[in-house]
Amino acid sequence: MPDLGFKIEGARVAEFSATPQLAFSLQLSSANRDETIHTVALRCQIQIEVTRRRYSPADQEKLRDLFDAPDRWSQTLRNLLWTHVSLNVPPFRGNTLVDLPVPCTFDFNVAATKYFHGLSDGEVPLCFLFSGTIFYANGAGEPLQVAPIPWNKEARFNLPVKVWQEMMEAYYPGCAWLSLRRDVFERLYEYKVRHGIPTWEGTLDSMLQSQETVRS
Numbered sequence: 001m002p003d004l005g006f007k008i009e010g011a012r013v014a015e016f017s018a019t020p021q022l023a024f025s026l027q028l029s030s031a032n033r034d035e036t037i038h039t040v041a042l043r044c045q046i047q048i049e050v051t052r053r054r055y056s057p058a059d060q061e062k063l064r065d066l067f068d069a070p071d072r073w074s075q076t077l078r079n080l081l082w083t084h085v086s087l088n089v090p091p092f093r094g095n096t097l098v099d100l101p102v103p104c105t106f107d108f109n110v111a112a113t114k115y116f117h118g119l120s121d122g123e124v125p126l127c128f129l130f131s132g133t134i135f136y137a138n139g140a141g142e143p144l145q146v147a148p149i150p151w152n153k154e155a156r157f158n159l160p161v162k163v164w165q166e167m168m169e170a171y172y173p174g175c176a177w178l179s180l181r182r183d184v185f186e187r188l189y190e191y192k193v194r195h196g197i198p199t200w201e202g203t204l205d206s207m208l209q210s211q212e213t214v215r216s
Helices: 057-062 070-076 111-117 161-171 182-194 200-215
Strands: 004-013 021-030 036-048 080-089 095-103 123-137 145-148 154-160
Touching: 004 123, 004 154, 004 161, 021 036, 021 154, 021 161, 080 095, 080 111, 123 161, 154 161, 182 200
Parallel strands: none
Antiparallel strands: 004 021, 021 095, 036 080, 036 123, 123 145, 123 154
16 A cells, blocks of 8 residues: 655745646656556645744734733643645656645635734644545556545645745735624715725725724
């Protein structure tokens, strides 16, 4: 039965993608170099190992929405599930290098987005957990066989925060994206029209200024 190893070699912003996407360079290596791997139906769960890095005071402040106040982090700081992705790996013998595409979102209702946005620099420690099915043959003319990928197959990689920032700046230059419930949007729209404010930025700025005036 094939014994595959997995290693993340690097990451970059995917080119010519309709939506934000990172491409991770994934190396697959077979312990039996004479064995022909016809294809791998690969599944991958990606987790953010938040306890494996340090956080500056500025990071801690921006991450309060996610983990609460820093004095509670011993209880609230836990690994985050980022996403699940799938990939069909083409035939190879020995080893191969493929791109593992990971779609990303700037939706601030998603915990992973809040986490990435809350970091100013450094790296994000990631853990890739692999599963799936291997289709292989022991030799020329041998029948095709099927084997599962063991659940203990994983790889770790530190993603530079600047790669995430460059990706979002490329897709949303100078902007942030916010999803609202329909009824909240209608109330915001009514406020905008009632006060004759031409832009959404101006609408939010007006509401924030009103709140600050009340507090002062």
